[in-house]
Each structure stands twice: as structure tokens, then as C-alpha cells.
Amino acid sequence: AGFNIYRSQQPDGEFEKINSQMISAKGNTTTGSTYQFADDQVKAGQTYYYVLEEIELTGNSKQYREEMLSYTVPYISTWSLIATAVSLVTGLFLLTKGIRENKE
Numbered sequence: 405a406g407f408n409i410y411r412s413q414q415p416d417g418e419f420e421k422i423n424s425q426m427i428s429a430k431g432n433t434t435t436g437s438t439y440q441f442a443d444d445q446v447k448a449g450q451t452y453y454y455v456l457e458e459i460e461l462t463g464n465s466k467q468y469r470e471e472m473l474s475y476t477v478p479y480i481s482t483w484s485l486i487a488t489a490v491s492l493v494t495g496l497f498l499l500t501k502g503i504r505e506n507k508e
Contacts, residue, residue, distance in 0.1 A: 405429040408457040409441055415453045426459060451476040
């Protein structure tokens with residue numbers, strides 16, 4: 405028993421399986437479990453639609469299209485990279501300054 409994940413760029417488009425192996429089920433019907441899957445084949449600015457498929461022990465399967473998930477991959481802006489770099493440099497400067505003041 406386990407799960408497959410399908411992706412499409414259209415909610416009513418053709419979905420393709422994106423996990424190479426079935427994601428094995430954990431837990432049981434009363435406790436359940438938490439699962440994670442990272443889709444590293446996406447492009448910034450694109451919206452993707454995901455559908456979960458459950459595979460039962462009997463081999464029967466069910467896709468949960470009514471619970472489709474959509475996600476738009478964000479762009480990493482130049483400004484956020486600059487802000488991160490400035491924060492890092494400022495933090496290193498303050499840390500270095502604090503160490504120097506403690507030595508004196």
C-alpha cells in the first residue's frame with residue numbers, strides 16, 4: 405500500500421506521475437502519518453496542479469482529483485538576494501566589532 409503523486413500544468417490537463425517509486429504507506433487507519441515529497445522539476449512563475457493517488461493492499465487505486473492542490477512556484481527576486489547578502493554582511497560586521505570590543 406502507498407501513494408503516487410501526479411502533476412499537470414492545467415487543472416483539467418493530462419497528469420503525469422512524478423515519483424519514481426511508490427511512496428510506502430506508514431501508520432494505520434486510525435493514526436495516519438505525515439508524508440513529504442519535493443518536486444524539483446518545476447520552473448519559477450509556473451503554476452502546477454497535483455493529484456494524490458492511493459494504492460491499496462489489494463492493488464486497487466483511487467486518484468483524489470476533487471482534492472487537487474495547486475501551487476505557483478515563486479521567483480527569487482534579485483532584491484531578496486541583495487537583502488540577504490546585506491543582512492549577512494551587517495551581521496558579520498556586528499559580530500566582528502563585538503569580538504574586537506571584548507578583546508580591548
